[in-house]
Amino acid sequence: MTDETSQKTCRKADCQVAVTGSCAEGHTPLASCPNYGDHSAERSGIYDGELEEAAGEAPSEVERVSLPSGDALTPHEVDHFLRWRAATFVTVIGDSESGKTTLICALYDRFLKGTFAGLGFAGSRTLVALERRSHHARVDCGRAVPETARTSQLDNLRYFHFAVAPDGHPGKRVDLLLSDRSGEVYRSARNNSTVVATLPELPQGDRIVLLLDGRRVTDPIERNGAIQSLRQTLRVFLDNEALGPTSIVQVVTTKIDLIAASPEKQEIADALVTFADRLSADFAPRVKSLSFHEIAARDPTTAFAPAHGLDTLIEEWATPRPRYTPPPPPPCALYSEFDRLLARTPMEALP
Amino acid sequence: MSMQYHSILGLPRSGKTTFLAALWHLITAGEVETKFVLDKLVGDHGHLNAIVEAWRRCEEVPRTSMAAEMKVAIQVHAPVSGKKFVLGFPDLSGESFKEQFAVRACTADYIEGFAGTGGILLFVNANRPSDGMTLADIGPAIADAEVSDEPEGEKEWTADAVPEQVRLVDLLQFLLRPPFIRRQRRLAVVVSAWDAVLEPKPSPEQWLAREMPFLHQFLTNNPESFAYCIYGVSAQGGDVTGEQRIALVRQTPSQRIQCVGPGADPHDLTAPLLWLTGDD
Numbered sequence: 001m002t003d004e005t006s007q008k009t010c011r012k013a014d015c016q017v018a019v020t021g022s023c024a025e026g027h028t029p030l031a032s033c034p035n036y037g038d039h040s041a042e043r044s045g046i047y048d049g050e051l052e053e054a055a056g057e058a059p060s061e062v063e064r065v066s067l068p069s070g071d072a073l074t075p076h077e078v079d080h081f082l083r084w085r086a087a088t089f090v091t092v093i094g095d096s097e098s099g100k101t102t103l104i105c106a107l108y109d110r111f112l113k114g115t116f117a118g119l120g121f122a123g124s125r126t127l128v129a130l131e132r133r134s135h136h137a138r139v140d141c142g143r144a145v146p147e148t149a150r151t152s153q154l155d156n157l158r159y160f161h162f163a164v165a166p167d168g169h170p171g172k173r174v175d176l177l178l179s180d181r182s183g184e185v186y187r188s189a190r191n192n193s194t195v196v197a198t199l200p201e202l203p204q205g206d207r208i209v210l211l212l213d214g215r216r217v218t219d220p221i222e223r224n225g226a227i228q229s230l231r232q233t234l235r236v237f238l239d240n241e242a243l244g245p246t247s248i249v250q251v252v253t254t255k256i257d258l259i260a261a262s263p264e265k266q267e268i269a270d271a272l273v274t275f276a277d278r279l280s281a282d283f284a285p286r287v288k289s290l291s292f293h294e295i296a297a298r299d300p301t302t303a304f305a306p307a308h309g310l311d312t313l314i315e316e317w318a319t320p321r322p323r324y325t326p327p328p329p330p331p332c333a334l335y336s337e338f339d340r341l342l343a344r345t346p347m348e349a350l351p
Numbered sequence: 352m353s354m355q356y357h358s359i360l361g362l363p364r365s366g367k368t369t370f371l372a373a374l375w376h377l378i379t380a381g382e383v384e385t386k387f388v389l390d391k392l393v394g395d396h397g398h399l400n401a402i403v404e405a406w407r408r409c410e411e412v413p414r415t416s417m418a419a420e421m422k423v424a425i426q427v428h429a430p431v432s433g434k435k436f437v438l439g440f441p442d443l444s445g446e447s448f449k450e451q452f453a454v455r456a457c458t459a460d461y462i463e464g465f466a467g468t469g470g471i472l473l474f475v476n477a478n479r480p481s482d483g484m485t486l487a488d489i490g491p492a493i494a495d496a497e498v499s500d501e502p503e504g505e506k507e508w509t510a511d512a513v514p515e516q517v518r519l520v521d522l523l524q525f526l527l528r529p530p531f532i533r534r535q536r537r538l539a540v541v542v543s544a545w546d547a548v549l550e551p552k553p554s555p556e557q558w559l560a561r562e563m564p565f566l567h568q569f570l571t572n573n574p575e576s577f578a579y580c581i582y583g584v585s586a587q588g589g590d591v592t593g594e595q596r597i598a599l600v601r602q603t604p605s606q607r608i609q610c611v612g613p614g615a616d617p618h619d620l621t622a623p624l625l626w627l628t629g630d631d
Contacts, residue, residue, distance in 0.1 A: 063459060122572035300487065
């Protein structure tokens with residue numbers, strides 16, 4: 001345990017981070033835990049490093065009105081949001097460290113720098129959450145190597161919000177809600193299919209994004225495990241009817257910069273083609289569409305541009321999905337005299 | 352005479368108080384032609400007179416502290432249309448906005464300020480340090496440097512680490528939801544310290560799109576909430592902390608003011624205000 005850790009505490013009473021140096025919720029690095037830190041200022045009701053200013057200047061008796069938190073949305077908050085406007089749900093699924101949060105942060109970072117994929121930023125209800133998650137990839141964080149805060153298993157389902165509009169067409173705004181849930185939960189669902197029914201983001205998803213961890217794919221020992229995990233994940237969702245004939249499934253291989261830099265890149269490419277062919281043959285008939293994509297959200301060598309491959313994905317997400325049209329009902333058989341009378345009656349004669 | 356109460360938004364050191372000081376001098380001194388002129392010198396102008404003193408001496412105008420926040424009102428008329436207005440502004444501390452983003456709360460007075468039909472003056476400083484840089488952005492520059500995976504001096508996230516353009520977008524987003532009344536508002540973006548923008552100078556709109564693309568996209572894509580116009584303003588006319596001060600102090604005070612943007616004359620700070628009143 002470092003001296004730094006010993007000076008810091010956790011808001012949660014059951015977390016012993018000050019003693020053990022380990023976060024009870026599994027956050028790594030520690031600084032990514034929203035409950036961890038020096039809370040002495042907070043306990044006194046003053047925010048961050050503004051002790052001096054607040055002591056000298058802030059009017060203490062002024063009544064404050066609460067404003068929206070900017071945190072990631074809970075399912076309840078999403079329900080509230082949907083009463084205001086429709087949204088496209090993008091359900092992002094992947095094992096731990098497969099790049100779920102990095103994908104979301106890379107998208108956010110692109111919009112900070114300008115329009116992306118012909119889309120402009122129109123708003124977000126989760127800016128504070130996006131900023132927190134992006135912190136460890138910023139120069140100001142004090143790190144030399146970018147890092148993304150992991151989603152803890154104890155964090156329940158949350159959503160990040162992006163409103164985007166095609167360049168020059170603000171009226172065609174689309175609200176995207178990207179799910180965020182710990183990879184361990186999806187692993188549990190693979191191990192025990194009863195968990196699938198507890199994942200509302202699956203039937204709700206307008207797009208189902210399954211991440212294949214490029215780092216594991218480059219490792220010959222891990223490669224088959226990563227591929228089969230994804231295959232099994234899709235299967236358990238389909239067999240338990242969380243996904244079905246209306247589902248749009250996108251298999252996204254992450255960290256392709258690592259694959260491109262691997263001496264075995266041809267072998268890996270062949271393995272991925274074989275995997276895609278088998279997956280398509282076995283599961284494409286059971287979903288509305290099954291497509292394959294590659295991304296390099298944050299290539300440290302800069303051989304790939306930031307958010308490489310995400311442009312085609314977000315462009316597709318922002319394309320309105322045709323509404324589901326149920327099949328026409330079977331023709332109604334007329335049996336009784338009353339039925340036949342009704343059939344003979346001109347509709348305009350009815351009141 | 353219609354009363355128009357406009358709101359002023361901006362983080363610390365974005366040029367809010369300096370703008371008010373220069374504006375007060377401009378419309379009271381009558382040294383150059385302006386779109387608004389002083390109609391009556393009535394009311395309490397103690398605060399404006401206090402801040403304009405430093406401005407006239409080409410000194411940095413003292414920042415407004417949270418304890419010294421107040422509202423100012425100026426009675427003006429527009430010579431072209433003959434219309435009379437009382438322009439009201441709050442002189443709010445930048446710390447108030449910083450705190451609003453951080454603690455996610457504001458005062459009832461602040462909400463009341465947005466209840467009327469007035470517009471918003473949003474201040475950003477052209478002479479500001481860059482923020483929000485990612486490690487990937489500087490990756491090529493440090494590619495050959497030896498780095499360690501071990502974090503050294505790693506800092507926790509605080510609201511202070513959030514880029515200015517993100518904070519400004521969030522401050523504007525607050526206005527789109529209760530307890531604020533949702534309606535279309537006129538918003539004049541004032542890019543202060545315009546003299547610090549390097550030649551060849553872009554238009555104020557080009558500057559905003561280049562330097563604060565997130566904010567620019569947000570404004571562009573929310574026309575139902577914000578009708579915006581962007582101005583470049585140098586309320587001091589140059590850097591009053593350096594050698595340029597001597598040259599500036601010798602000029603006719605109103606003539607060191609610079610303003611560029613739609614319908615703006617070179618020294619007329621009232622162009623953004625005229626646009627906010629909707630009398631353009």
